Amino acid sequence: MGESEGEPGVDFELKERAMDKAPVGITISDPSREDNPMIYANEAFERLTGYPRTEVLGRNCRFLQGAASAPEAIRQMSEAIAADEETTAELVNYRANGEAFWNEVTIAPLRDEDGTVTHYVGFQNDVTARKEAEFEVIQRTEDLEHLVRRINGLMKDVTERLMQSTSTEEDLRKVTERIAAADPYVFAWFGEPDLLSETVVPSSWAGEGDSLEGIEVAITDDDPTARAFDTRSVQTAPVDGTVCSDSLPSARSLAAVPVTYRETVYGVLTVYSDTDDVFDERETVVLEALGRTIGTAINARESRRILTADNIVVLEFEVSDPALFVVDLSAREDCRLEYHGSIDPENDALSMFFSTDAPRTRLVDLAEEAAEVDRATVISGDDEANLVEFRMAETSVVAELAERGVITRSIVAADGRAHITLELPSAVDARTIATLLRDRYTGTELVASRTRDRPATTKQEFIAGVEAQLTDRQVTALQKAYLSGYYAPNRSTTGDELAESMGISRATFHQHLRAAEQKLMAEFFDART
Structure with a gap:
């Protein structure tokens, strides 16, 4: 369907990701094909039914029905499809292992700009407990x-x-x-x-x-x-x-x-x-x-x-519990730490980068005593201003937030307190995130909560498009170079130092960096033509 003039567009890839992560089963079928087969099923549908997508695409959804499926509900759905109408029915369905469950099924027609039905979307929800x-x-x-x-x-x-x-x-x-x-x-x-x-x-x-x-x-x-x-x-x-x-x-x-x-x-x-x-x-x-x-x-x-949300939720927290490692470091060293970003390789631990005015040697020693930190490394700077990489343990709350789709926008720690700003996609429940932080860090306060519009193509979506073309090593080399000030006019770190922090040779580091730079520039300029 067309977008209204002046309204930001939401691209197909974003909608597909939103549907994939939705907590209810979602399917799309094509009535122009014989027997109206499914052409899409999200992850929740796989979890709900036990059938992998490879086994359900190309089939009509009736394969979930069985002996206890109510004929009235089946007839109701068939009549609604024949009349191009939306309907909701509850009936017994069967998982791949033969287990019966009650399925609340909502079916709605999708129409093109001319009003012609081109597809049907289905929502499946397990209501067995009720x-x-x-x-x-x-x-x-x-x-x-x-x-x-x-x-x-x-x-x-x-x-x-x-x-x-x-x-x-x-x-x-x-x-x-x-x-x-x-x-x-x-x-x-x-x-x-x-x-x-x-x-x-x-x-x-x-x-x-x-x-x-x-x-x-x-x-x-x-x-x-x-x-x-x-x-x-x-x-x-x-x-x-x-x-x-x-x-x-x-x-x-x-x-x-x-x-x-x-x-x-x-x-x-x-x-x-x-x-x-x-x-x-x-x-x-x-x-x-x-x-x-x-x-x-x-x-x-x-x-x-x-599926149609065009906004994100911004939450701001104040944390004073020293169990959060930057709170503890800011209090013990009387210093300020400011978050500059993170690297989350697919097969490695999350790394967070902070600038700080704390003396480098003692800060590293204290950081590695924290339960949340596996290793601390000074990337660049001197005893007055340093960029430090903290390699996080698996129990890190930042890693847990990232797994839930939450973006950590800023962390500023000073005088034994940290101010944290998080961005949540509309699919993530803000109450759950607030509870997670409060349970993890005693005395955590939510000091601000607001909703703001997001652009049609967000910064994260552009990054995701670029990262899809880069290897893990190329992403790490590019992020470390940027975060360490390698591209600054007064370069504060060298290729040798960055190569050492990655455990590779200088030549290999520059090979990864040049490849990443070329792909990044191609993505940027291709998007403008």
């Missing part, structure tokens, strides 16, 4: 029949509201309204985590009670909502003494339900009743399933948004 929870409730003994009928109605209504809504905000508003209207509940609210203040803040509420505007629940509070967020499990308690008790005079008991999808906590749904004995084990099982249902719906919406 379905099993629903079946577990349905199959309870006779004394639970009333509960099952009531819960079935609630789950049905909530699911319908989730399917009919057009945004996450509308999702949550409709859910809280429906739950608050269901007997024996009297009030419900959904709270979202605020990363900066480390609180859970009400964003939607409904029922018999006052407004929750201005209320915040600190994540560290001894409050059932905070405990549900922290433990990712349903918490029940009397209302008296909780943060919202003054706003809910008729409520007597509550259940705080984490809304989750896999490792991500989207928030907490807190439900209230005007009696004391509602939230028993049977009720909390259902509420837990309801929390997963809402979390799955939010995740599915976010996953679809990834």
